[in-house]
Amino acid sequence: MTAAMTETAKIRLADFSFRYGKTEVLRHISADFPENRLTAIIGPSGSGKSTLLSVCNRLWTEMPEAKVHGKAAIRLAGEWHDLCDRQAPSQQLRRKVGMVFQTPNPLPMSIFRNVAFPLKLAGVGDREQIRSRVESSLRRTLLWEEIKERLDVDARRLSGGQQQRLCIARSLVLEPEVLLLDEPTSALDRTAAAGIEELLMRLKSDCTLVLVSHYLEQVERLADQIFEMSGGILCSLETG
Numbered sequence: 001m002t003a004a005m006t007e008t009a010k011i012r013l014a015d016f017s018f019r020y021g022k023t024e025v026l027r028h029i030s031a032d033f034p035e036n037r038l039t040a041i042i043g044p045s046g047s048g049k050s051t052l053l054s055v056c057n058r059l060w061t062e063m064p065e066a067k068v069h070g071k072a073a074i075r076l077a078g079e080w081h082d083l084c085d086r087q088a089p090s091q092q093l094r095r096k097v098g099m100v101f102q103t104p105n106p107l108p109m110s111i112f113r114n115v116a117f118p119l120k121l122a123g124v125g126d127r128e129q130i131r132s133r134v135e136s137s138l139r140r141t142l143l144w145e146e147i148k149e150r151l152d153v154d155a156r157r158l159s160g161g162q163q164q165r166l167c168i169a170r171s172l173v174l175e176p177e178v179l180l181l182d183e184p185t186s187a188l189d190r191t192a193a194a195g196i197e198e199l200l201m202r203l204k205s206d207c208t209l210v211l212v213s214h215y216l217e218q219v220e221r222l223a224d225q226i227f228e229m230s231g232g233i234l235c236s237l238e239t240g
């Protein structure tokens, strides 16, 4: 399906540019990423894909060298938030914009505590609420049936694909509205990658997904909208 510009935008960029010091990395980007759709960004290494993700969760504000121009905004709980304002608070925003990386990065603790960790950081103290949100997150990532008998096991003992689904569950436990995925299947074998793809197809019914991928075939299978990044310029590709 081709996402029309008339769909509700979740992230909107208008003549947006980004520099690290004097080096311009993103150039005059204008694009809408629609709500509850999967937008994919392909393109060679070093073209600016991860930098664009770091704009979407305001991670760029942690980098003193980074400078932004133009407009970038995200709509959370119906309200637009400026992604270009370095001074705006980021903590709440980052709870609603999850991030999943190329290499699964479980914390050195049990499966249960990994998924519960963001809730603890967010100050959720009610044990029953924590238990039920962890279970629901693990169900959403199709892990629950596989691991419900060994929630106390160290998460690093899971397979690569299970670890990545666990990391997605850890992001989902805060009920994010947007999930940013930076090459989430690159470190996995084909079977595990297929499991993540199936999961993404399910998640996009109630979460906006932005997927950076090296694999055109993969994004053609999954994406509602595809962009190609080249030298910091973002071009729309037609989807089938």
Ligand code: ADP
Binding pocket: 020, 025, 043, 044, 045, 046, 047, 048, 049, 050, 051, 052, 063, 065
């Ligand atoms: P991609 O994700 O497409 O591989 P990146 O967004 O990681 O590309 O990088 C885009 C360009 O920005 C590259 O030339 C990279 O070297 C540069 N870059 C990335 N991060 C930084 C940084 N923290 N400081 C300076 N330059 C950076």
